[in-house]
Amino acid sequence: MTFEEYRAQDACGLAQLIATGKVKPAELLELAIGRCEEVNPELGAVVYKRYEQARAEADAAPAAKAKAAALALAAARAAVRTAVRAGKPSAESPALGGVPFLVKDLALHVSNTPLSCGSRSYSGFVSSHDSPAVRRVREAGLLILGKTNVPEFGITPYTESKALGPARNPWNTEHTPGGSSGGSGAAVAAGIVPLATASDGGGSIRIPASCCGLFGLKPSRGRVPLATEGWGGGVAEGCLSRSVRDTAAYLDVVAGPAAGDFYPTPKESFSAALQQAPPQGLRIGFSAAHPLAEFGAKVHADCRTAVLDAMKLATGLGHVVEEIDLPWTSELYERDFLPVVVASTAVEAAEAERVQGRRLRSGELETNTRLMVQMGKALRADVYAAALQRWNATARAFGEVHQKYDLICTPTLAEPPASIGRFASPALEELVIRAATSLGLTGLFMRVGLDKIMARRIFQYMPFNPPANMTGAPAASLPLAVSATGLPIGVQFMAPMGADQLLLSFSAQLEQAQPWFARIPH
Numbered sequence: 001m002t003f004e005e006y007r008a009q010d011a012c013g014l015a016q017l018i019a020t021g022k023v024k025p026a027e028l029l030e031l032a033i034g035r036c037e038e039v040n041p042e043l044g045a046v047v048y049k050r051y052e053q054a055r056a057e058a059d060a061a062p063a064a065k066a067k068a069a070a071l072a073l074a075a076a077r078a079a080v081r082t083a084v085r086a087g088k089p090s091a092e093s094p095a096l097g098g099v100p101f102l103v104k105d106l107a108l109h110v111s112n113t114p115l116s117c118g119s120r121s122y123s124g125f126v127s128s129h130d131s132p133a134v135r136r137v138r139e140a141g142l143l144i145l146g147k148t149n150v151p152e153f154g155i156t157p158y159t160e161s162k163a164l165g166p167a168r169n170p171w172n173t174e175h176t177p178g179g180s181s182g183g184s185g186a187a188v189a190a191g192i193v194p195l196a197t198a199s200d201g202g203g204s205i206r207i208p209a210s211c212c213g214l215f216g217l218k219p220s221r222g223r224v225p226l227a228t229e230g231w232g233g234g235v236a237e238g239c240l241s242r243s244v245r246d247t248a249a250y251l252d253v254v255a256g257p258a259a260g261d262f263y264p265t266p267k268e269s270f271s272a273a274l275q276q277a278p279p280q281g282l283r284i285g286f287s288a289a290h291p292l293a294e295f296g297a298k299v300h301a302d303c304r305t306a307v308l309d310a311m312k313l314a315t316g317l318g319h320v321v322e323e324i325d326l327p328w329t330s331e332l333y334e335r336d337f338l339p340v341v342v343a344s345t346a347v348e349a350a351e352a353e354r355v356q357g358r359r360l361r362s363g364e365l366e367t368n369t370r371l372m373v374q375m376g377k378a379l380r381a382d383v384y385a386a387a388l389q390r391w392n393a394t395a396r397a398f399g400e401v402h403q404k405y406d407l408i409c410t411p412t413l414a415e416p417p418a419s420i421g422r423f424a425s426p427a428l429e430e431l432v433i434r435a436a437t438s439l440g441l442t443g444l445f446m447r448v449g450l451d452k453i454m455a456r457r458i459f460q461y462m463p464f465n466p467p468a469n470m471t472g473a474p475a476a477s478l479p480l481a482v483s484a485t486g487l488p489i490g491v492q493f494m495a496p497m498g499a500d501q502l503l504l505s506f507s508a509q510l511e512q513a514q515p516w517f518a519r520i521p522h
Helices: 003-007 011-019 025-043 051-059 063-086 132-140 182-189 206-212 244-254 301-316 330-356 367-378 381-404 427-438 442-447 450-461 466-471 500-513
Strands: 046-049 100-104 143-148 195-200 215-218 236-241 283-286 320-323 407-411 475-482 488-494
Touching: 003 025, 011 025, 011 244, 025 046, 025 051, 025 100, 025 143, 025 182, 046 182, 051 143, 100 132, 100 182, 132 143, 132 244, 143 182, 182 195, 182 206, 182 236, 195 215, 206 215, 206 236, 206 475, 206 488, 215 244, 215 500, 236 244, 244 500, 283 301, 283 381, 301 320, 301 407, 301 475, 301 488, 301 500, 330 367, 330 381, 330 450, 330 466, 367 427, 367 442, 367 450, 381 407, 381 466, 407 500, 427 442, 442 450, 475 500, 488 500
Parallel strands: 100 143, 100 195, 283 320, 283 407
Antiparallel strands: 046 143, 195 236, 215 236, 215 475, 407 488, 475 488
16 A cells, blocks of 8 residues: 555545455554654654554454454444434444554553653653543554644643644644644644544644644543543543544544543444434524624634635535624633633643652743743632633523524634744743742732733634533534635534534535545645
8 A cells, every 4th residue: 555545545444444454554554654754853743653562563463353343344334324224323333443543642641651741841751551542542453653742731722832842734834733732633634644632621623623624523521531630621532533434433432431430421323423414404603703802803804704605505505504693702711711721730730740759840841831830829719610600601601502503603713823933922021921930920910911911812813612612512623614825724613512423414414515535735
């Protein structure tokens, strides 16, 4: 098999070739490794390589296992067809055994493999166990060839940590692949692997999907077992892929409750949901209005056009669309979302101290991260609790919108992928932050509102993502558009809590109507 043939298949397609004996896992693994060695020096997507372990795992799969996989795949497809005819979901899922795969280097533990969380504070740390989702990945036979780049503690919508260096967008290396799953997005878009893990606490699956021309679904809260509870319940584990069916197949592998889950959800077959079209005449409410317009923020014309074109596409498929106002204001970001993020960042730093067994040294955290840690420590408990209560109120407000609309559509980002270094603090601001953190003046920094001014720069770029994390509802970015400069643009769709199957089915319908799989960077 050539690399071009490898890249022409999604993960399910590669799994089918393995299952029918047309290609061996070891052959696919070498293609993935070769591609990584070719493009990764420029992209910075993969930050830890476990090639030899993956080779051993590929060689350990005997021919009998491949034959069993073929029989299992045939049985799974028969079960799906039977389930569809009966109108019931199937518990079976397509096999993904032998497909090259990458894991995001944040929170997810891979046994005997370094974990950095994008931070110097984790230097030397090696995971002693597999996280629940990783155990399921291994059981499915996916071959983990490495770990992908992330910003420090996953707190930014771009991937430019001091510890790991920047990840770059394969479409244009002067631009970001997004964050915090930027390394995974860059790796999948560049064709290293067809599928990689991603996680999303404020858009970190959907943002890289938009920046890299990929499909990215943030599942409903509790769908996939978490490595650790994060961001007030806002974090969800998922993946980045080039096809809707790959994401469905991956969820079939990793979704479902694990022992002790805080938000357990029932096991469902997501691949089965793709075997039939979504209900006719879905009601879709859309908005391309910027939630922070009061501060002069605007949605880029290309992003607004992407939403309007998506609504034309949906109308042509028989759905009913209507422009609506959505229940968000600037307070949702600065008053409600930001306190939970800074408090959680303080917890992340405390965890780094725990794994190191000592206090963190100067320079082990980036300047802005150190500021957020101090802000988190200074935050009053009642302010944090009130913020989480308002998360519940936001969930109720969006739930009311979903009483009338099956889906909500917005841009994924307010503009095309940002350039590398775009959000770096200016020199004077950096000096002020260093002084505030060194002299213990973080409280004053917050009282004069400098924290909100800094945060606003980020939220103006990604205002459409946090609400789905606050509500727990599923949301997906679909690669439906390209900017005037040739960069990918995603369109976001949100569904009611628990309606992941509906969102996948609808996404597959749009994918079939306006295919994106063949649109790749070169």
